[in-house]
Amino acid sequence: MELKITVLRDEFIEIEVLKEDPAILDSLAEILQNIEGVEYAGYMIEHPLTMKLILRVKTNPAKITAREALQKALNELLNISNVLLEKVYQI
């Protein structure tokens, strides 16, 4: 995975990701969408040949900054992965 933050503002962050499965960013986007104060979260595949992925997060900065939303979503996603792995070991 190669990653670069291309826009960084209080209410908006754009991240370019290379060499990664889009489903990973899709998971992050879905978690972001459920966070209070997030107005938009989504990703696109810029071109299927380069597989450059672009993740965009837009928030209402009075409620939460884009940076805080990302941090929160990543922590939550990692928690879910940990629980999921535990459950898979149990079945």
Place this chain on the structure above:
Amino acid sequence: MVDLKIVEEDEKSLKVEIRDLHLSIANAIRRLAISEVPTMAVEEILIIENTSAMPNEVLAHRISLIPFISDIDRYVQPEECTCGSKLGCDRCVVRYVLRAEAKDEPITVYSRDLIPEDPNTIVKPVSPNIPIIKLAPKQRIEMELYVRVGTGKKHAKWQASIATLYDKDGEPGKKILFIESIGFLPPRRILLEAVKIFKKKIEELKEKIMGELGG
């Protein structure tokens, strides 16, 4: 919180009921079970002799499509191996030889005719009965095969499974993840590896985003 339950299982396939998990995460697990769970297949072939009717590259391609029972606890992908050698070491390559010759009658060469360099290896073709080539009288093949770890995204010959995800009939909120192994690994192991890979990717994503954000 997320809950998993096995609803059907046999030696080749697995049906898992998933509750309280985001659709996007369940889908990521499905995709990783197809394209990123490591398995083992022939990656390189050294052809010493081939007097058969089949061209070298066609024969090599046929052999590369044979799934091998995969020991992914011992073997790693060549790019991840510490040896850095192009030939590989005992952690990244399993060597096989294939020698066959038709004397006076035509013969069929099968996957069981592949001979491992180490007779005790557990890495072997999933079935002994896969036909590779027919040889006419006096035709002969001799080659060395290098079996390595790879993933479906690198080449479809390494694809670990077929996986589908769908809603459970009449039970809202419940999903079924169906994994059918190609034979390299047991279906439970494929599920476990897919989840491990997912977690590793999320850790990497978090580390990289936090690193870029500075804090």
